[in-house]
Amino acid sequence: MQNKTEFLLDEYDEIYEGYGTLNSVYPYRDYTCYTRECGLHPVKTAVLENEYLRAVFLPEFGGRLWQLTDLKSGRELLYTNDVIRPSNLALRDAWFSGGVEWNIGLIGHTPLTMEPLFTARLETGSGLPVLRMYEYERIRRMVYQMDFWLDEGGAYLNCRMRVVNHNPEVTPMYWWSNMAVPEYEDGRVIVPADSAYSSGGGSVYKVPVPVVDGIDISHYRNIPGQVDYFFHIPEESP
Known part of the structure; x- marks a missing residue:
């Protein structure tokens, strides 16, 4: 389309x-084996927290930032869905709503929406914990990494993105984040x-x-x- x-x-x-449109999502396969039946399943999370914010990420689902809580007021800053329930809305079919998704290089949501990312715990020079998630995207043949951290006494979530082109040619690329917030x-x-x-x-x-x-x-x-x-x-x- x-x-x-x-x-x-x-x-x-x-x-x-x-510029940079696609005729297919090869070498990725479509997701065609899921149902929309709800159930209880364990989900791995990565959490950053200080006295002001708690940020909950889903490394198994494209690194989605799922919850961002203002701990002083108790207010949820994002819309967090009650379920992770995929629908046919993305390049590979399955996509789910809520939180903040990170998209690399392709119109139609990242092909890694429902995929686990490599995940590591690092530290800044001053010893603050850093969450790093990274992956190789096979259509653009690019490596990207996402670093997240909370400053000591800071009321902001720091998000630093890095895309590396190891190819000899110029490659079509853009980066966008998609944030779900409550409707007031x-x-x-x-x-x-x-x-x-x-x-x-x-x-x-x-x-x-x-x-x-x-x-x-x-x-x-x-x-x-x-x-x-x-x-x-x-x-x-x-």
Whole structure:
């Protein structure tokens, strides 16, 4: 489907459209042997915690950050699903919702969504624990690693990503994270942007924001259907 997308953009909206698309997910196989029946199964986790935050990761499921808890308020900062229940929504079929997923190089969610990653415990120079997860991605033939740590007395989760190209040629690549957050009754999404890339009907196009087709999309509960908005953030306003 991604290879048939039409791009209705200006020549200055350079986003490398059509660059690096795929005809198949070879050498990976589809996931076709799962069911959607629920049950209780043990899941390995890796946990980072200080006095401010507790971060729970799933190394067996693409390194997903599953929970991020503000320990001072007891508030869950992410949407954590009640189940790990795959659906046919990704390149290899199976994908599940919740937490923060880390995606390398391919449109349609990483092929490693349901795969275990190599996992190691390291330390910073000052002795703070570091969680490292890494893998070799076979389509782009790239090695990537993800390091996570909490500073002593720090209220932020540090996430450092590294992609290494050992190939002699330039390789199509992008990195994106996908974060699930709770839907609040009066919730809004505020960004320093006046336009966004969106899609529908097999096309990618640009729309003004926050008002799209008469609806203020910053009040996300007003959006009538499922749609993506990739906000065009000015370089001076990261």
